Structures are given as structure tokens and as C-alpha cells.
Amino acid sequence: MRQLQCFVVLAEELSFTRAAQRLNMSQPPLSTQIQTLERELDAELINRTSRKVALTPVGEVFRRRARNMLDQYERSLLEIREIKRGQEGVVEISATGSILRGGLSELLASFAAAHPAITLRVHEQPPAAQINEVLSRRIDVSFNRSVPRLAELVYEYAWQEEMMALLRSDHPLSARASVSITDLRDDQHVVLRPESSDFATYVMSCIVASGYQPSVSQQVIDAQSIPSLVAAGFGVSIVPSSIARLTAGPLIFLPIRPNPPISQVYIVYRQDPVPSLQLFLAYIRRKLGHGPKGVRNP
Template sequence: MELRHLRYFVAVAEELSFTAAATRLGVSQPPLSTQIQDLEYELKTQLFIRNKRRVELTAAGVAFRNYAGAILAQVDEAVEKTYAIGRGQVGELDLATTGSVLLGPLAGLIARFQAGMPHVLVRIQEMPPLEQELALHARKIDISFLRGPTGDPALVTELAWPEKVGLALPQSHPLAGNGEIALADLRDEKFVFLRLKDSRFARYLRDCCVEAGFAPNISQQVVESHSLLSLVAAGLGIALVPEAVRELARPGIIYRRLVEPAPVADVMMLYRDDRSAAVDRFLIETRDYFRQ
């Protein structure tokens, strides 16, 4: 028995006419009659009472119509869902990032994606950068949003959006009156930094200072960018911070731009080559979102 037999049977059962069913199916009547006869032979049961004036279902035919209709409905649902999964319209998506990245446009991007793809379940996880890369390899997450540079050749790295690095300093600081500040002018300052052992971005900022002619005098190291602001407010040092951190307005702290060429806090997407259709759909939406 094939699905064709079920579709032919249901058409005849609904139309109660071989002629009308053949027209509906786009086939000629003789092959349709043959298929129904083959089905009855296989079931060893008569499904229709036929005479010159009408076609009627037998009691067995009524019962089989219900089963056949349910089977075909399940098949159609399976085809539809499989097609949707293949196009990335149904599925699950695990994203990992840090708190400072979430201060930027990522939340708006996720909201837009979910509005357009309501059947894709998106989960957001906050975790340190190095843990994100390990989680990608362990298939615990699908996409990691990290500030560059990144250094894992086994993962695909793509720019999500560009972002500048600025300076957070106390309002009473002597440099607070400057519109822009050169990185080299900070050689004698105390810095508070993201923890160097955990953050490739922090090591990048340190290297930028070295390229500007000095090794930064780091007084404290923390895990998250928002913690840097507490230390700056307490007078423990100044901080190089991503542009998005300015959203965390805090009394007594001001932000100043750095003279170009300056460090950048570009946000990168990391993902595996063997990714799902839902991941591909999200990547397409991300590119479109920032292209606009």
C-alpha cells in the first residue's frame, strides 16, 4: 500500500464519484478505478458499493476513510514541519555572550528575529569569552558573540557589528575637560582592566597601550565591564571600555573618545561550520539587520 492509494481512496470517498475524483486528482478514471481495486484486494475488503447511479461507502469504507484521512494529515504535517526546519523557520538556537555585548544592539536583533521566526526558540546565555569557545566546540551553544580579536581557527569568525573603544574616567579627572584623548597621553595613569587571563579583548587593549609606548599600570582586574565603572567611580583608576558601556550612565563618571587611530571593540560572531538551518537563518537576519 502506498500513499497514492490513500489519496485516491480519500478523493473518491469525499466525492462519492469516480469521475469527480479523477478530475480533482488530475488523472483519468480507468487508472483511478484500478488503484481502488488494488487497495480493496490488498485489504481483502470491499470499500465501495458501485452501481450505475451512485457510489457509496461500505461500513468498512467509512472506517478506513477516518484512518486514511488521519494518516494523510500526519504526512502533510510532517512534510510541512520538515520543510520549515530545513528553512530554519522551526528549531532551537543557543546564543552566548557577555553582559557588555548585550548593552549594544544584540537584544534588538534577537527581538526582531523572534518576531519573524516565532517557532524558533532562542536562548541567551551569559558566560566568559573562553567558556563560550569551549561551549561552541562542545555543541552546547550555536553562536558566540565576542569582542575581537578571536583566535580559534576551528571556528568561523564573522564581524557582527563595529564598535569603538572609549575612556571612562572620574568627572574630577584632569583630562575630563578634553574632547578627545590620545592613548599615549595615558601613560602615567592607573588603569582598571578586564581580567587578562580570561579576556582576549583585555589582552588586546593592553597590547594597544604597549604599541602607544607604555605598559598600562593596572591596579585592579574584574570579569565584567560594568564592574569597571564601580572601580572608576571609586577612584581606583581609569578604564578603556566598549562604546556600549556608555549606556550604563553613572554619576561622577564621564566618557571621552580616543584620538584615532584608536582601539576597537568590534563584536564578532563565532560559529561552527556544521551548523543548523536555524543558525543560518539567524546569520542571514544578522547581516541584513546591520546592513540596514
């Protein structure tokens, strides 16, 4: 690389004196570098006279090649620095408890084992708060069931899961293999607060589309709060299937048939992710079986 650099500068200056000054070296070492390069190429690159320096025809062709090689080398150095920067640092992550249960915690543990120099900090937050935190750069990435409608943010599809009916084990429908949403029309409902997220609005719209306006006993922000209220007798609910994981108590989770509502999870981040986040996103995409640029829709 040093020989190439010396040759390119000399080809630009066509003067050993000016080239040596640019390279911060004396003329004899510069002349040695050029001669060594010519021996390795077995070709004369420079015509030397007492008055001037000129490129030979071979030197003119090689000048363009040498410039390209130096440019590629510089780009490679920049890429290596970016990769090294991305292999250390902190990634701030926000999610709801139900998404952590839905497989995110296992993905984070896998990444942490593969990249121990990167610290993952997980924050449980309501969906709308997550988006605000990403916008303000206090959070790097949000795993969210709602899609943001903001130009500053990018979102990718991560995964999806069916919604299920959640009942107490002593409910009259608990012995069924499955239920429809209409089967729950006479029950009190524990629901996500409709204004808390687009996902909450979607769940409510699925209930209304089945033909009835639910009688709501309790409203919550995080789906993870619902099981305890159902177990306490406040009614039934429709929740992501991941809620069934690690949930104890006198509860039954039943598939909804036909046409179960679907909960989709998205990865939300800013347009200009830092190197450590780029590495994190690339890893998550590979684990989810997505392409290098992610998946916009399922």
C-alpha cells in the same frame, strides 16, 4: 507529479507488471495515468504490443525531462522541510554584557518579534567560556570580540565600535573634548585580565604601544564590570563605546584622539549550523547589511 512518476518507472522497467509492483498499484490505474499524460502532452510516449513495451522517440526525450522534473520536485520538498524545521526550535546564544549593550539585545528582540516560534536563550559568559560552550554544542552561537583559531568553528565579522577613555567626572582631564592614551600614563588602570581573551590582549597592547606600561589597580573578565570600579576611584580605563550606554554614576566617557583603538565583534558558530541557527544567522546578516554568507573581515 504522480503521472510523471508512473511514466518514469514504466520507462525504466518497460513492463506494466513490474512498474505496477514498484508503484504499489494495479495495472489498470497505471495504464490510465499514462494515457492521461499522453492526452495532456498530445503525444504518444509508449509503444504497446502484446509482447513488449517500448518508448517512442518522443517518450525517450520526455523520459529525461520527466526525471529532471521529479528530481527538482524532490529537492524542493527537502528545502521546504528544512525551512519549516528552521522556523521553530531553540537558539542558544552567548555574549558578554557589554556586547548585549552594544546593540545585540535590540537585534535579538527584532528577531524574536519576526520569528515567535523560535526561542532565544541568552547566556552571559566570559569570552573563552563561550568558545568552549560552542565547541561542546551547549551553545549554538557566540557574539565575541575575539576570533577563534579552531578548525571546527566559523566566524563572521558583525560590527565594530571605537574604544573610549573612561574617567571619573572629577578627573583633571574630564573637561577635555578628547584624550590620547598617553594622557592617561600617570593614572592607575582598570583593565581586562590579559589572559581572558585576545581582545583583552589587544587593549593592553594599544596602551603599551602608546609608550608606557600601565600601572594596574584591578583586573576583570567582563568590560561591563569596569565602570563601577572606575566610579569607586580605582583609576581609569579604555572600554568599548557601548559601555557608555545605560551607565550611570560620576563617570565621563571621552573619545580617544588620534587613532582610537577599535573593538570588533564577531559571530562564532560551528561548521554545521542547525536549521534554526541558519535562519537566525540569515536574519542577523540582513539586519547588519551583510551579504547572505556574512563578512569575514570589515
